[in-house]
Amino acid sequence: METPKDKKASLVIHGFVDKVIAGVMDRLNMRIPPFVRIDLFQVILTHTLSSDKRFVNWILRVASVHGQKAPLPFIKYVEVSFLDGQNYKEAVLHKQPFQLKRRTVKTKIFEVLLKLNFSDGCGCLSSQIKVPIDFKVSTDCFNYDKDAILQKLRDTATGDPCCGRHEVIEKKPIPDPRSEATVYAIVTNVLQYNKTAPESNGSVMKGRLGGLNGIETSWKRSRSGKRKPRS
Template sequence: MKETSRRCSDVKCRAKLKDTVLDWEDALPPKEMNAAEKHCRMADVVLCLGTSLQITPACNLPLKCLRGGGKIVIVNLQQTPKDKKASLLIHGLVDKVIAGVIHFLNLWIPPYVRVDHFQISFTQFRRLTEKKYAKWALRVTSVHGDRAPLPFIKSVQISFSERPELKPAVLHRQPFLLKREILKTRPLKMVVKLNFSDGCGCQSTSIEFPVNFEAPPTESIKQDKNVVIQKLRETAIQDQCCGQFSIVEKKILSVPKKEITVYAIATNIVRYSGFDASSGLSEVKLGSKEREKRSQSSKIMATC
């Protein structure tokens, strides 16, 4: 996730690109690698799901179970270099195979909860004249840059629940930006409603955004991102719906007076529909070794 020297080619974005790929020369993290080797040596069965088993050293991890009498099961649509070492080959979709395994073990497949991130920036501009008025701007943008797109947000509605004289705004174009000038002697509570794009599990969610122009700036906040995301997922599963949000970080800048709040938000929840035990894995294809075993078993049964 380090920033590179390149920028997005979209003229409306131009945000700095981040490296999200494990480079060939990079070593795997030793903490995870050592644990993987340990568990493979102890395992009775190693499931290789959807991997080509061509890149070292990860491709050799399953072989470590063989020394202890373990077995390898490879699930892949294509052949792999380790097929000859496997006790069972299944040329099928990983989703169907692992669903059958989970069903056999009487385990539950938890829903998938998608969590996205965005930020709200509130800037107050200094005025040399008419000091009783405050000129401000509110912007809803991606955490990757002001011009980076927010594909999960279709539009933003901003209303003022305690100030009916202020006209609400509906923002349809990204970056979502609202500029206003009002009396700063009265606190302001905005309601920022995010209307989600197609593909999200809910239509919208609303965030209260209070502003007090006369009060001193609030303190910065920084929470553990992984903890926040885990809590959001648990809440979404418990509520059986999405739309929950939580503050990940809040930064206060003095010049210009600016507050940047980063949110994590659950935008979709997908539940597993269930496993049809009657059809089982009839659509997957077994490898030649397994077909031969089953053929021999049927001959023995016929003889008996």
């Protein structure tokens, strides 16, 4: 659509922004890198001793980093199973916030397997994460190099376009109630620009300037180049 500054521009391009950028990159002979979507979530383990001190009552939550009651739009449901031959009952968590309640022996250390089933629009159906269950919560806070981890995920996803890869970016204790939160970064989509994608009518359009992939352009002479009228 027209803007008040169109008359001052040397070049006016009418078209969708994606097509404009694609056309410009094509004329510059530059490659459009894939878009890698990375989402964050946290796994929170909360536990208390039973009245007889023999067991531990614990809750495992899969929650948003923006708060335990904030939604996780990229996760449809979570499947929970137990590794190391533990005979604990498996569960499927459909309702957000996703949480699992169990009672186990105090001294036991084991692993829980979380299968995150993604919502529509993500690049894959699911991803699996192993979560160690250890009731000796550390009082230390582990802050990893978040920027380096996110860049590593992007580079890996770009080289081998596949979503579901994940890394831990932070671990922190929560004193009351006694809990430990682990923050994960996970690749949920990888989108690559398809240069040969046809238009909606099935044909590849050509621009008026022989480039810009069907974008209409018009050159305008700048005001500084206009001749001054004779007196």
